[in-house]
Amino acid sequence: MRRIFIVFFAVLLATSALASAETFTIVLHTGQSISVNGVTVRFLDFSEDGRVAVQVKGTTHVLSYGDTIEVVKGINLTVGSLSFSESSVLLVLYGENISMGEQPSNIQLESRFPSKITQPGEDVVFTVRVRNLGQEGFVPVVVTAPRGWDAKVLAGNSEVDGVYLKSGETAEVSVVLRPPSRPGKYPVVLQAGDSELTLWVTVVGGGVEITCLYPVKEVEAGRNVSFSLVLSSKVPVTVPLNVTLPSGWEGKFLAGGDFVRGVYLSGESTVELLVSVPSNASVGWYPIEVGAGDARTTLSVYVSKSHAGENGTVTVKVLDPESGNYIPGASVQLLRDGETVVSARTLSDGTAVIEAPEGEYTLIVTKDAYNTVRRTIRVTAGSEVEVKVSLKKLPYYFTADALSPTKSGVLGDVFVYEVVLKNLGENDDTYTFDLKAPEGWGALVTDDPSSRRGMGSVYVESGSDTRLYVVLIPPDTAEIGDYHAALKITSLGSGEEKILNFTASLSGSYGIALSPGKYSLKIEAGKSAELHVRVYNTGTSPLTNVKLNVELPEDWKTKAQITPERMSELGRDEVAEFTVKFTVPANVDSGDYVVKISAVSDQDKSEEKIRVTVTKGGGSEYIGIAVILGALVLLGILLRKYGRR
Incomplete structure (x- = not known):
């Protein structure tokens, strides 16, 4: 009956x-769908009460038998009969200048559940009905x-x-899919x-799971803390690793x-996360996202x-790998930007302990x-x-060391310098x-300071x-001053050279002598004597403030007159004359x-002694004799007169 009505309806449309x-x-x-003047018309589905869902220009229309909608201006669509057994609908298009696109395929594909949700690595299966609406094949x-x-x-x-x-x-096939990990x-x-x-x-889901048995830890600033992470995936996959700190x-x-930035997973794998906490970190909680x-x-x-603001401690142990002994006296330096920040020397146990502010340093041990x-180390506060x-x-x-490289002496x-x-x-x-050596000087290297036999090498x-x-050895004509010599010592094994410098400070000699001209005098009591004394500079350097001192016998109670009183300087080989005059009481x-x-x-002094013989003048000796003789005569008279009793 419906087919008759459709035919009638179509005829009616055609005639009107x-x-x-x-x-x-x-x-x-x-x-299925068809293009009408560039507009897609798609039959979506139908219901048991005979209504159909038709999509036009992306808009879905639910229509019953005989309903009409406009496809484009001047072209209408009317719903005809619906075949439940074939899941088909008859559509009637009418209007001016209708342009039909490609006709629907003879093969119909349909799935009751065309959209499904799954997890990575799990199979998802779609059941699809394939219906042949055309010829057999x-x-x-x-x-x-x-x-x-x-x-x-x-x-x-079977595939x-x-x-x-x-x-x-109609036949049913199964589409089996297994997606990877990316959601x-x-x-x-x-x-x-x-x-x-x-x-x-x-x-849904990344397919990778991260498990940490101890996700919360406590640590002191400046230390490291590690987390053991168990990574798992149901499908083989390579995943990058990252951390936000x-x-x-x-x-x-x-x-x-080894340090890694990614990991290949096929089941479970364990990765350690090593976290360095800065020494200046404040006390408190800190999140880490992995x-x-x-x-x-x-x-x-x-x-x-x-440990903000604190120093770090570095203990350096210096070892001789061949003997296995620790090395004392080694120099240990910490440098930053080429400048020495701190230095020390190893003790008898080969250990040096130094402190330095936090940072990266160059350690130099010599x-x-x-x-x-040389090593690069990091000091943590x-x-x-x-x-x-x-x-x-x-x-x-x-090594070559001069014990006393500078010496002073006189001409x-x-x-002699010891090395x-x-x-x-x-x-x-x-x-x-x-x-x-200085020009004109004698010079040699010897193993005996008293020897004058030189040597050119030593084993x-x-x-x-x-x-x-x-x-x-300076020459006799050497002038006063500083003279320099240099000794170059060369190793035949390595070719290494060391130079030792020596200084000889040559100063003049000092000497003074005097000559009184006479070393004995005969002077009458009450008379004066005069001496001409010569003073000689017997050294090589000038003498300053030259004078004479005259010491007379203590009971004379008199002083000598000296002319001149002094000379400000007496040069080398020069002679000064002084006049000394004194009186005998x-x-x-x-x-x-x-x-x-x-x-x-x-600078120097010299002393001479003069013997002075004092005599009495004017018959004084005879008077003394006469007094003695008179005393003897008087004694004889007394003896005669009184005799011996």
């Missing part, structure tokens, strides 16, 4: 339309999935690439003949003894103690006869770090000498030392007396 109007009838199955089936997906078409338990269908026959909504296109059906797969913190991932691919988790660190070691350094002894190395002296030569290298060595065993002597008894004359300068 204008001469230029056109009428088309078309049958669409569920999911083989219908090829192809599925197109996103790159990296596992996709196949099954009929029963197929097509089905054979008679006209009007999102993805289209999968199934082609059967010239028909296509788009299936939608929504992948508080400002100034550092973090690295460690796996298999990512593995699209998976994320949050860890926490509680800083229990801060020791005579050993190679120099409030923490202690121990650094072991191996210094290897050099095959050839020596005529011999200058200690040490062979600190691993091997025995011979050392040659090249001595440069010294490893670990031994020898004493040498540099002898400098009249009451002085006759006899021999001593007069001392001294020549005195700022």
Whole structure:
């Protein structure tokens, strides 16, 4: 009855339309569409009460039998009969200048559930009905999935690439998909003949899980803290690793003894997150966000103690790798930007302990006869770090030290300098000498300071030392002043040279002498005597403030007159004349007396003695004799007169 009505309705439309109007009838199955003047008309679905869902220009219209809608201006669409068994509907188009697009395919594809949700690595299966509305034949089936997906078409338990269908026959196939780890909504296109059906797969979750048994830890500022992360994935996948840390913190991932930035997962894998907490971190809680691919988790660190503003301690142990002994006396320096910040020397146990502000330093360790070691170290405030350094002894190395490289003397002296030569290298060595002395001076290197036999080289065993002597002899014509000599010592083993410098300060000699002309005088009591005294400069340097001192016998109670009183300077080889005049008191008894004359300068003095014989003048000797004789005569008279009793 409905078919009759449709035919009648179509005839009615045809007879009532204008001469230029056109009428088309078309049958669409569920999911099929047709283009009408560039507008897509799609049959979406139908209901049991006979209504159909038709989509025009992206708008869905639910229509009953006989309902009409406008497709474009001047072209209308009317719903005709609905076939439940074939899931088809008859549509009637009428209007002017109708342009029909490509006709629907004879192969119909439909799925009751064309959109599904799954997780990475899990199979998702779509059941699709393939109906042949055309002629009998083989219908090829192809599925197109996103790159990296596992996709196949099954009929029963067998994978197929097509089905054979008679006209009007329907077959069911299964589209099996396995998506990778990345979440999102993805289209999968199934082609059967010239028909296509788009299936939608929504992948939820990243597919990677991060598990940490101890996600909250406590640490002291300046220390490291580690978290053991268990990463898992149901499908093999390589994921990048990343971490978000508080400002100034550092973090690295460690796996298999190496630092890593990504990991390949096929099941479970363990990765260590090593976090360095800066020493100036304040006390408190700090979050750490860890990512593995699209998976994320949050860890926490509680800083229990801060070391802001404190120094760090570095303990350096210096070792000789060949002997196994620690090396004392090694120089240990910490440098920053080429400047020494702190330095120390190792003690008898080869250890040096130094403190420095937090930062990165260049550690330099040096020791005579050993190679120099440089390292870059980091000092952390409030923490202690121990650094072991191996210094290897050099095959050839020596030291040469002058014990007293500067000496003073006077013309005529011999200058002797002692040198200690040490062979600190691993091997025995011979050392040659090249001595440069002042012009006109005698110079030699000897092993005996009293010897004048020079030597040009010396052999010294490893670990031994020898004493040498540099002898400098000035000529008689040398002027007063400083003279310089240099000794170059060369190692035959390494070619290394060392130069020692010597200074000889030559000063003049000082000497003074006097000559009174006479060394004995005979003077009558009460008379004066005059001496002409000569003073000689017997040295090589000038004498200053030259004068005479005259010491007369104490009981004379008189002083000598000296002319001149003094001379300000008496040069080399010069002679000064002084006049000395003194008087012998009249009451002085006759006899021999001593007069001392001294020549005195700022630099030296000399003394001479003169014997002075004092006599009595004017018959005084006879008077004395007469007195004695008178006394004897008087004594004789008395004896005669009184006799002996």
